[in-house]
Amino acid sequence: MTSLSDRSGEMMRRGRVEVICGSMFSGKTEELIRRMKRAKFARQSVEIFKPSVDTRYSDDDVVSHEGNSIPSTPVETSASILLLGSDTEVIGIDEAQFFDDNIVEVCNELANRGTRVIVAGLDLDFKGIPFGPMPALCAIADEVTKVHAICVKCGTLAYVSHRTVHNEKRVLLGEKLEYEPLCRECYRKARAEETKQQATGKD
Numbered sequence: 399m400t401s402l403s404d405r406s407g408e409m410m411r412r413g414r415v416e417v418i419c420g421s422m423f424s425g426k427t428e429e430l431i432r433r434m435k436r437a438k439f440a441r442q443s444v445e446i447f448k449p450s451v452d453t454r455y456s457d458d459d460v461v462s463h464e465g466n467s468i469p470s471t472p473v474e475t476s477a478s479i480l481l482l483g484s485d486t487e488v489i490g491i492d493e494a495q496f497f498d499d500n501i502v503e504v505c506n507e508l509a510n511r512g513t514r515v516i517v518a519g520l521d522l523d524f525k526g527i528p529f530g531p532m533p534a535l536c537a538i539a540d541e542v543t544k545v546h547a548i549c550v551k552c553g554t555l556a557y558v559s560h561r562t563v564h565n566e567k568r569v570l571l572g573e574k575l576e577y578e579p580l581c582r583e584c585y586r587k588a589r590a591e592e593t594k595q596q597a598t599g600k601d
Contacts, residue, residue, distance in 0.1 A: 446490035494519035547579035
């Protein structure tokens, strides 16, 4: 049973880093928006940032695949977050995999100042390789939430975002026409088939 003093301590706990990670279509941004709106409802000062390169749904708002949104500030570098969010109680950061590696130090610095930092991002790129600063963010986080999409091939929990178009650029903004969530086994089969097609010269 939780005592009153324990609950009071939980309510007063402020500085921390929370990471929400997973594949595309897993609900990362939806969960980020939910936590930010709950903090706003609690009358805490909130600010959400996203990389300026992400303009898929909106130039300014953070928008989930389900269509829910929250106003945000697009920034070029992680250093801008530290500057613009200096007096904010709760800071949200979406698509963290697109930020520079200094985002890790920025999140640590904000948490050490007493800010609650909520970060959402892809943990793996389309080749199944840990994406940008996400592994380091998970390492320094007080809490990591792994969310899952459903594999479109077999219906089990998805493991990675499989790219369905021929493009080897690591950063390729896209949606359901360019990516699909696959489990580990279906992803392995898809990559093997792609390798076979490339070897035979077929598209």
